[in-house]
Amino acid sequence: MRQQKHSHLAFDRVSKSIDRVTVPxxxxxxxxLDLKRVGGYADACYVVLVTGRRGALSTTIRxxxxxxDRSRWFAAQAxxxxxNHGFSHSPIRVPRPIGYDRVTGWWWYHNAxxxxxxxxxxxxxxQTASLVGRALRKLHQLDPVQDxxxxxxxxxxxxxxxRRVCQRLTTPVRNRVYSMIDVTxxxxxxxxxxxxxxxxxxxxxxxxxxxGKGGIVxxxxxxxxxxxxxxxxxxxxxxxxxxxxxxRWRSIAAQQRLIWKTYKSFAPRDVSLTDFRFIQNxxxxxxxxxxxxxxILEHRPTAPIINDLSRSCPNPL
Numbered sequence: 001m002r003q004q005k006h007s008h009l010a011f012d013r014v015s016k017s018i019d020r021v022t023v024p025x026x027x028x029x030x031x032x033l034d035l036k037r038v039g040g041y042a043d044a045c046y047v048v049l050v051t052g053r054r055g056a057l058s059t060t061i062r063x064x065x066x067x068x069d070r071s072r073w074f075a076a077q078a079x080x081x082x083x084n085h086g087f088s089h090s091p092i093r094v095p096r097p098i099g100y101d102r103v104t105g106w107w108w109y110h111n112a113x114x115x116x117x118x119x120x121x122x123x124x125x126x127q128t129a130s131l132v133g134r135a136l137r138k139l140h141q142l143d144p145v146q147d148x149x150x151x152x153x154x155x156x157x158x159x160x161x162x163r164r165v166c167q168r169l170t171t172p173v174r175n176r177v178y179s180m181i182d183v184t185x186x187x188x189x190x191x192x193x194x195x196x197x198x199x200x201x202x203x204x205x206x207x208x209x210x211x212g213k214g215g216i217v218x219x220x221x222x223x224x225x226x227x228x229x230x231x232x233x234x235x236x237x238x239x240x241x242x243x244x245x246x247x248r249w250r251s252i253a254a255q256q257r258l259i260w261k262t263y264k265s266f267a268p269r270d271v272s273l274t275d276f277r278f279i280q281n282x283x284x285x286x287x288x289x290x291x292x293x294x295x296i297l298e299h300r301p302t303a304p305i306i307n308d309l310s311r312s313c314p315n316p317l
Contacts, residue, residue, distance in 0.1 A: 070154065071222040077147050078199065078224035079109065085142050091215025092135040112217040114210030118243070122250055124211060129255040131216045132204065132236055133262025140198040140229040148199055150225045152189055159185045165293050173306060177292065180309060184286050191228040191279075200225060200232040205239030230276050233263050234283040241316060242287070253316040260317050277315065284313030 080097045087094045095112040117128055159181055166177050191197070201208075202223035210217040237256045244252035264271055288309040295302045 074148060074150070074224050075221040077145075078201075078221040081142070081145060081148075081199075082139065082218075082221075086138065087218070090213070091131060092138060092218070093215065094218050094221075112210055112212070112219065114212030114217050117206035117209050117211060118247055120211050125249065126251070126255055126258065128209065128211055128216055129240070129258040130262045132209065132240075133233075133259045133264075134266060135216065135218060136201070136204065136229070136232050136236065136259075137263050137266040139201060140232065142199050144198055144226050148224055148226050150192065152193075155185065155189055155192070162289060162293050165296050168296055169302070177289070177306075177309075180285055181289060184282065184289060187282050188227075188286070191231055192226060194228060197226040198229045200227045200229060202227065202232060202235060204232065204236045206243050228279060230271070230279045231283060233260065234276065234280040235287070237316070238280065238284055238287055238313065241314065256316040273317065276317070280315070281313045285309060 076097065079094050082094050083097055088096070096110040098109055117125060120128065162181060163178060166174055166181075169177060201218065201221060202225055203220060204218065208218065208220040210219065237259050240256050240259065241252055244255070249255075260276070288305060292302060292305045292309070294300075295305055
């Protein structure tokens with residue numbers, strides 16, 4: 001990707017219309033919007049003004065606490081690639097990317113219009129679930145670019161961090177969790193090294209989806225990578241159920257089935273329910289381990305999550 005440095009920012013070709021960026025120091029942002037994250041990480045959004053040929057534009061700087069800058073680099077690559085390959089218009093789009101600051105690790109993109117899925121009506125959630133299935137299929141049809149390949153060393157580093165956090169558990173529970181981490185890590189590496197891997201979002205849940213005029217906006221590509229496409233579908237189905245039950249939504253199972261049916265209607269015939277259920281159990285364990293790490297870091301009770309890990313994934317399909 002050809003880049004041009006200006007004010008410590010690496011700009012993409014998408015941003016030719018922008019002349020300069022006016023932003024206060026990180027200690028004095030114009031406005032701060034706190035976003036809660038699943039897994040114990042906290043993100044901050046800084047809304048600033050971008051001065052361009054078309055005037056002042058509202059822009060969001062996405063920053064992260066406790067995450068390596070490499071994740072932001074992947075987000076910049078994945079979101080820019082998606083924008084340039086069909087995700088720039090409704091009904092399924094991503095926020096227009098501006099650039100990535102390698103010095104500070106900030107990821108810049110235009111402020112997206114819309115409301116989170118958690119704030120819409122039941123009928124709109126059903127429509128959104130259908131669009132999520134279409135969005136995943138559209139993303140998986142893109143050519144896999146090598147820039148989004150995460151090395152085994154990076155993956156092992158993430159799981160080693162999880163092992164260090166889980167040292168605070170009691171010995172019997174810690175040994176069980178370590179065994180789960182070993183299996184999950186090996187399956188993750190296997191999926192990412194397969195021949196027919198595709199670009200996956202890897203973290204598409206209701207809090208990363210905005211419902212706007214004419215469609216949805218997909219946010220947060222920090223977990224984007226090359227992997228098995230059904231990993232993406234299973235992640236969305238499971239996260240939809242977890243967050244829906246926490247917020248007491250109605251018809252959660254019907255919405256989960258709608259994601260799968262819509263995806264399968266646009267997918268090749270070789271996408272089987274048997275493969276999906278196997279991958280679904282793997283993703284259920286991975287998400288459970290992420291929730292466990294978040295609970296330990298935030299000093300929340302871990303017993304309910306450990307009980308969930310000991311059971312197989314609830315199957316709504």
